[in-house]
Amino acid sequence: MVDKGRHSRRNGRAADHAADHAAVELRGVAKEFDLSRRREALRVLDGIDLTIARGEFVALLGPSGCGKSTVLRMIAGLETPTSGSVEVEGGAPSALIAEHRLGVAFQDSALLPWASAWDNIALPFRLAGRSVPEERIRALLETVGLEGFAKARPKQLSGGMRQRISIARSMALDPDVLLLDEPFGALDAVTRRRLNLELGGVWARRRTTTVLVTHDVAEAVLLADRVIVLTGRPGSVAHVEEVPAPRPRGEDFTRSHGFHEVVDRLISLLDDPSGGGKP
Numbered sequence: 417m418v419d420k421g422r423h424s425r426r427n428g429r430a431a432d433h434a435a436d437h438a439a440v441e442l443r444g445v446a447k448e449f450d451l452s453r454r455r456e457a458l459r460v461l462d463g464i465d466l467t468i469a470r471g472e473f474v475a476l477l478g479p480s481g482c483g484k485s486t487v488l489r490m491i492a493g494l495e496t497p498t499s500g501s502v503e504v505e506g507g508a509p510s511a512l513i514a515e516h517r518l519g520v521a522f523q524d525s526a527l528l529p530w531a532s533a534w535d536n537i538a539l540p541f542r543l544a545g546r547s548v549p550e551e552r553i554r555a556l557l558e559t560v561g562l563e564g565f566a567k568a569r570p571k572q573l574s575g576g577m578r579q580r581i582s583i584a585r586s587m588a589l590d591p592d593v594l595l596l597d598e599p600f601g602a603l604d605a606v607t608r609r610r611l612n613l614e615l616g617g618v619w620a621r622r623r624t625t626t627v628l629v630t631h632d633v634a635e636a637v638l639l640a641d642r643v644i645v646l647t648g649r650p651g652s653v654a655h656v657e658e659v660p661a662p663r664p665r666g667e668d669f670t671r672s673h674g675f676h677e678v679v680d681r682l683i684s685l686l687d688d689p690s691g692g693g694k695p
């Protein structure tokens with residue numbers, strides 16, 4: 417079992433101060449991209465307010481291009497907001513990254529092509545200057561169903577298998593905040609559902625604060641405490657859906673009336689041509 421109190425003990429008063437803060441907080445965030453070919457900047461996001469509590473799992477849904485990945489990239493410190501603020505664990509994302517407390521698995525997460533699955537998953541330990549705990553790497557390979565592929569190089573694996581390595585790698589250091597951008601996108605439906613259930617269990621037990629971008633409404637409802645529907649463009653929060661079921665959730669939840677009711681409501685919101693059914 418993971419000890420979430422370790423940062424409090426390690427960082428003393430700094431952690432006490434951070435305890436006053438949400439895990440992730442976006443306030444009045446807008447994002448514009450300057451495109452040289454256009455006279456006006458492209459306003460991708462506007463007026464995004466989002467507070468994510470410690471241990472909460474939030475899924476971001478919305479039409480293609482509404483800015484979901486941009487939100488995630490700002491939380492990861494890979495983009496800066498044009499206006500507004502983004503705080504992670506009470507500070508700038510860069511502070512969390514420097515302490516190796518942020519895990520990311522993005523669609524395009526590059527694996528080291530010359531390194532084995534094992535070494536790719538072990539990479540965060542090496543980057544953090546820590547010794548590689550063999551048992552942990554073995555357990556992570558097993559969690560993502562790749563126990564027989566420890567020595568395989570990325571090019572010997574399918575796209576879905578590479579994604580699973582990225583997921584395992586993002587979890588390696590047991591981060592405080594986990595950012596996942598369509599991590600299951602290249603998987604077949606059966607493997608996707610199996611991993612949803614299995615990793616959903618792991619994340620719920622560890623209470624890792626998680627932000628997941630997905631196009632799969634059922635996946636969002638199965639995994640998340642809250643589903644945020646963004647509408648475009650510029651992207652803003654159109655709807656917030658609380659999923660009133662304790663995590664971890666099993667297959668019985670996916671067969672329940674409550675699950676299907678929420679999935680149907682979200683699908684009709686996303687289907688609304690007026691732009692995501694603003695309440």
Ligand SMILES: Nc1ncnc2c1ncn2[C@@H]1O[C@H](COP(=O)(O)OP(=O)(O)OP(=O)(O)O)[C@@H](O)[C@H]1O
Pocket residue numbers: 449450451458460478479480481482483484485486487
């Ligand atoms: N670095 C960039 N430079 C210019 N435009 C960008 C950049 N990054 C994203 N955009 C634009 O911002 C908009 C939102 O992109 P983003 O990837 O955040 O959307 P998304 O909701 O995640 O889309 P999808 O669901 O298709 O992955 C798009 O119009 C995209 O072209």
